[in-house]
Amino acid sequence: MATPLRTRAVAAASLAGALAAVALASAPAATAATRTTGNPVCFTGGDGVCTPIGNGKSVHLVGTATGFAGVYFNGKSTQGKAPADVDYSFDYIGQQNGGAPRFSIPIDENGDGVVGDGEGYAFLDANGCGLVGSGTVSTESATCTVFHEAAVYPNWDAFAAAAAAEGWTVAKKDVPFIISDVPSDVVVSDIAFVVD
Numbered sequence: 001m002a003t004p005l006r007t008r009a010v011a012a013a014s015l016a017g018a019l020a021a022v023a024l025a026s027a028p029a030a031t032a033a034t035r036t037t038g039n040p041v042c043f044t045g046g047d048g049v050c051t052p053i054g055n056g057k058s059v060h061l062v063g064t065a066t067g068f069a070g071v072y073f074n075g076k077s078t079q080g081k082a083p084a085d086v087d088y089s090f091d092y093i094g095q096q097n098g099g100a101p102r103f104s105i106p107i108d109e110n111g112d113g114v115v116g117d118g119e120g121y122a123f124l125d126a127n128g129c130g131l132v133g134s135g136t137v138s139t140e141s142a143t144c145t146v147f148h149e150a151a152v153y154p155n156w157d158a159f160a161a162a163a164a165a166e167g168w169t170v171a172k173k174d175v176p177f178i179i180s181d182v183p184s185d186v187v188v189s190d191i192a193f194v195v196d
């Protein structure tokens with residue numbers, strides 16, 4: 001993953017983190033897993049555009065050369081968990097590009113709860129899943145590539161195994177999010193943040 005994308009992701013994460021302090025959403029228990037419910041919350045920078053559509057559970061994300069658009073949830077269900085114990089997925093349709101749209105998942109390597117110096121986000125994006133124009137970006141896919149720092153993993157399970165060996169977790173204090181931060185135009189739906 002190119003450095004500019006990571007820099008933007010971190011900036012967006014800081015924004016999302018600040019906004020996330022505003023409210024918490026309750027997450028009703030499911031039978032086997034806890035799925036974050038409620039509507040995703042838009043964030044943007046520059047001339048990026050995020051527009052809730054339908055019942056608000058889907059969003060239209062327009063990324064540009066000078067702006068980003070994304071969403072996060074007002075819940076902390078997956079934060080602080082081992083990567084093997086969580087799943088993330090969304091469906092999309094539209095014009096993807098580069099690493100957009102993608103999940104940006106904060107990974108804490110030293111247990112201080114945040115993504116600090118020398119740490120990074122795990123990324124899963126439409127192109128990295130081999131998708132063209134529509135499909136599902138998911139940690140449950142065997143073919144969604146995960147990018148983390150300089151390493152590339154064939155899928156989330158492989159990343160989760162590495163994380164378990166290293167003691168890494170999803171950061172407790174930073175927010176996982178979906179973002180488009182290069183020229184792209186997609187509708188994202190069926191967003192799920194799940195604790196197994």
Ligand SMILES: [Ca+2]
Binds near residue numbers: 108110111115119
């Ligand atoms: Ca850390």
